[in-house]
Amino acid sequence: MELIFGPSTQKSSKREYDAIIIGAGPAGLTAAIYLARAKLSTLILEKLVPGGLAATTDKIENYPGFPEGIGGEELTSRMEKQAVNFGVDIVLEEVLDVDFLSNPKVIKTSDSEYTGRGIIIATGTSPKSLNVPGEQKFRGKGISYCATCDAPFFQDKEVVVIGCGNSGIQEGIYLKKFAKKITFVEFLPHMTAEKVLQERVRALDNVEFLLNHQVTAFEGEEKLTGVRVKNRETGEEFLIPADGAFVYVGLKPNTDFLKGKIEMDNAGFIKTDEDLKTSIPGVFAAGDVRTTILRQVATAVGDGALAAKLLEEELGG
Amino acid sequence: MGLLKEEDRKYLIDEFSKHIKNPVKIIHFTSESNECMYCKETMEILKEVEELHDLITLYIYNFDTDKDMVEKYGIEMFPATVIEGEKDYGIKFYGIPAGYEFSSLIEDIMDVGEGKPDLKEETVNAVKDINKPVHLKIFVTPSCPYCPIAVRTAHKFAMANENIKSDMIEANEFPELSQRYNVYAVPRVVINEDRYFEGALPENQFLNEILEALKEG
Ligand SMILES: Cc1cc2nc3c(=O)[nH]c(=O)nc-3n(C[C@H](O)[C@H](O)[C@H](O)COP(=O)(O)OP(=O)(O)OC[C@H]3O[C@@H](n4cnc5c(N)ncnc54)[C@H](O)[C@@H]3O)c2cc1C
Numbered sequence: 001m002e003l004i005f006g007p008s009t010q011k012s013s014k015r016e017y018d019a020i021i022i023g024a025g026p027a028g029l030t031a032a033i034y035l036a037r038a039k040l041s042t043l044i045l046e047k048l049v050p051g052g053l054a055a056t057t058d059k060i061e062n063y064p065g066f067p068e069g070i071g072g073e074e075l076t077s078r079m080e081k082q083a084v085n086f087g088v089d090i091v092l093e094e095v096l097d098v099d100f101l102s103n104p105k106v107i108k109t110s111d112s113e114y115t116g117r118g119i120i121i122a123t124g125t126s127p128k129s130l131n132v133p134g135e136q137k138f139r140g141k142g143i144s145y146c147a148t149c150d151a152p153f154f155q156d157k158e159v160v161v162i163g164c165g166n167s168g169i170q171e172g173i174y175l176k177k178f179a180k181k182i183t184f185v186e187f188l189p190h191m192t193a194e195k196v197l198q199e200r201v202r203a204l205d206n207v208e209f210l211l212n213h214q215v216t217a218f219e220g221e222e223k224l225t226g227v228r229v230k231n232r233e234t235g236e237e238f239l240i241p242a243d244g245a246f247v248y249v250g251l252k253p254n255t256d257f258l259k260g261k262i263e264m265d266n267a268g269f270i271k272t273d274e275d276l277k278t279s280i281p282g283v284f285a286a287g288d289v290r291t292t293i294l295r296q297v298a299t300a301v302g303d304g305a306l307a308a309k310l311l312e313e314e315l316g317g
Numbered sequence: 318m319g320l321l322k323e324e325d326r327k328y329l330i331d332e333f334s335k336h337i338k339n340p341v342k343i344i345h346f347t348s349e350s351n352e353c354m355y356c357k358e359t360m361e362i363l364k365e366v367e368e369l370h371d372l373i374t375l376y377i378y379n380f381d382t383d384k385d386m387v388e389k390y391g392i393e394m395f396p397a398t399v400i401e402g403e404k405d406y407g408i409k410f411y412g413i414p415a416g417y418e419f420s421s422l423i424e425d426i427m428d429v430g431e432g433k434p435d436l437k438e439e440t441v442n443a444v445k446d447i448n449k450p451v452h453l454k455i456f457v458t459p460s461c462p463y464c465p466i467a468v469r470t471a472h473k474f475a476m477a478n479e480n481i482k483s484d485m486i487e488a489n490e491f492p493e494l495s496q497r498y499n500v501y502a503v504p505r506v507v508i509n510e511d512r513y514f515e516g517a518l519p520e521n522q523f524l525n526e527i528l529e530a531l532k533e534g
Contacts, residue, residue, distance in 0.1 A: 001355075001459060002415065002416060002419075003321060003325070003362065003415055003416075003419040004416055004417050004419055004420060005325075005329075005419050005420035005423050006420060048463060048466070048517060049462050049463060049465075049466065051462065055462050056462055058460075073462060094519065110519060111437065139502075139515075140501060140502040140505070140515040141499065141501055141502075142501055143502075144502050146463075146502075148460045148461070148462075149460065149461035149462070149464070149502065149503050150458070150461075150501065150502045151460075152489050153488070153495070153501045153502070223499065223501065244501070
């Protein structure tokens with residue numbers, strides 16, 4: 001078993017920075033590395049744990065440089081150490097409010113207040129819920145959104161994975177190391193995961209695929225016992241008996257605290273131009289949080305580097 | 318030798334030298350029973366950690382034969398690890414402190430070695446006001462990135478107030494207990510048996526959960 005630890009988090013007494021990055025996922029950490037190397041004082045504010053969503057996935061196989069794949073946590077903790085080595089402050093506080101109109105810009109957190117001359121928003125996304133009956137009730141009682149966290153509770157059990165995009169299929173393959181049987185449910189008539197993942201999942205024993213099916217409810221007494229689905233073609237409804245259900249039906253942007261402060265699309269993703277500038281001068285957005293067609297570590301890292309470079313130029317660095 | 322990579326060992330030696338000012342006792346209860354999934358591995362980890370600083374001392378007891386110590390520390394299962402400073406704060410790990418929980422172990426040692434929990438002052442003051450017994454059980458898995466937040470907060474609360482005891486419980490090693498408490502997602506925090514919540518809450522919200530539980534109780 002691995003022994004995992006991050007750089008011990010800091011309590012920063014410093015309040016004024018050249019650059020403040022919100023979110024310590026791959027996008028934020030990369031931006032920080034570039035800014036710190038440009039000798040700008042740089043703070044990252046993170047509400048949970050450094051690493052972001054990438055840290056919650058067992059293995060990343062499509063990020064270049066790791067021919068055998070690399071654990072999501074291992075990859076991001078290396079980014080984190082690299083950022084800290086270049087002098088970045090990482091502080092674990094949630095950003096609750098911002099004032100982008102004052103100069104310098106003000107960032108309010110759960111604990112304190114900071115100012116930055118330039119800001120990069122890299123708050124990423126959170127798993128979406130399905131909003132069907134039973135989902136709230138059975139959350140933590142069979143329904144889970146983190147396979148690496150909760151898979152061991154479903155040893156030799158029957159599990160439903162909802163969503164056949166990259167995340168659903170990839171996490172389903174991991175879950176199959178524990179679960180006896182997995183039923184994959186997908187709303188669309190086809191899977192959207194990468195072809196190599198599709199081939200791999202189809203080769204597993206005891207997996208079933210219900211494409212063009214919609215989840216209508218989660219059922220059970222004290223804990224989850226089944227997932228109700230509807231065939232979207234025939235309208236037929238039936239119950240899949242299950243001890244667990246893992247939900248991977250897309251992502252919603254972590255932008256609630258920015259409502260009305262910055263331009264967003266209808267789904268709440270931040271709009272940027274091709275230089276990653278937002279509607280507010282001096283504020284950039286990078287990674288999964290912005291309107292884009294691909295949300296991956298490789299794109300998040302690319303965004304982070306570009307946003308940092310352009311912010312550096314803007315600050316006259 | 319060598320669970321810890323050389324670079325990590327160096328890093329920790331350096332961090333520990335900055336933070337540890339007071340003696341830290343790691344009091345460990347093990348067993349030769351073959352029911353014990355990770356007793357050997359847990360002991361190896363603790364032995365390596367002991368080597369990282371002069372002020373850290375590891376004491377090893379046998380759960381089955383060292384009854385006095387088992388009773389003194391209120392140990393219920395094995396492997397169990399207590400992190401003690403100038404006194405026993407009620408900080409326990411049941412099961413292996415590996416994976417992400419290694420970071421909980423390391424940071425607990427630094428807090429205890431520094432002699433104060435890494436909490437906001439207003440939180441410390443509010444925690445100190447609790448005058449009824451509180452027992453926190455934090456169910457975790459080693460592969461859960463959010464779990465150490467819950468474990469650490471609970472352990473810091475225990476450090477701040479002697480009425481609070483808090484145990485990390487590695488769910489894989491104690492399946493019956495996990496079943497008894499219906500644990501299907503981690504971190505699961507159980508407060509005095511009856512109340513629970515899931516997830517990594519900020520310290521003030523965690524504290525509110527405790528205060529609510531005390532009101533009900
Ligand atoms: C199950 C799963 C599997 C995946 N597998 C792969 C894969 O194999 N390959 C791949 O390339 N990508 C994969 N991805 C996608 C990848 O994880 C993301 O594209 C990447 O993490 C995006 O990085 P980011 O920095 O933009 O955002 P995130 O990683 O989401 O990081 C954002 C950070 O901001 C923090 N934050 C949010 N709001 C606030 C606030 N108000 N204040 C402070 N901090 C805040 C969050 O806590 C988080 O740490 C996977 C994703 C999932 C869910």
